Amino acid sequence: MTDASAAPTLAVGLGCQRGCPVSTLRALLDQALQAHQIGLHQIRALASIDMKRDEPGLIELAEQLALPLMYFSSEQLAGYQPQLSHHSDIAFERTGCYGVAESAALALAEQLSQAPAKLLISRQKYAQATLALACTAYNPR
Template identity: 65%
Template sequence: MMPDSTTPILVVGLGCQRGCDVDTLLALFHTALDAEGIDPRRINALASIEHKRDEPGLLALANVLRLPLQFFAAEQLAVYDTRLSHRSALAFTHTGCHGIAESAALALAEQLSGCPARLLITRQKKLQATFALAYAG
């Protein structure tokens, strides 16, 4: 479902190591949002990199939260490199972009809203996963 043009778009971007379980992702999701006082029901969608399309933890998270999950190619995410709060050489080596969570959140927020997005919550890391929240509208 596409939000109307007056509703702000909130998108969570996620990165994770292979095999990261849904409980780790869910804990990170709630911890990051709770710390900022953001109601999880305000989140419109989840986003990550194409490499994670078959990652069971991410797929389970989208199912548990009942949110759409969009994947982007590394080339689509690389255009956001200059807007990242943290640029990871390791992420670049493995994926071709310097930050998955932040760039995926920005990319989908802009795609859904049709206007520039900004990071509301910069990269948060817990165990095997990273989280970021982008806002547009």
């Protein structure tokens, strides 16, 4: 086994208001990674809710970072409610889940690694966007 396979799977979940500029999303990502001393190269992919599939800022951020951007339905995200650090009634009214960023990060990390995920960075809010980072630890079994 190489050292790379032992690295945890890191996935970023993003939520944003319509029309949120890519600069806001990038600033939030950079700020969160810097605060937790995580390198951008360690991020495997980005995720959000499927109703943001046509959100230009999210698409542009994924292109800038050359990372895949995955989307999950509100039904898929709702299952992560017990793991969320923050429950937003406004998010639930608008999307059907209590936290897009955290739920999307957890869903993506689990999908990428086929292992349970936990929040490494809980919901961070900045201007019109939210971000969370989930990880799964490498399990050699």
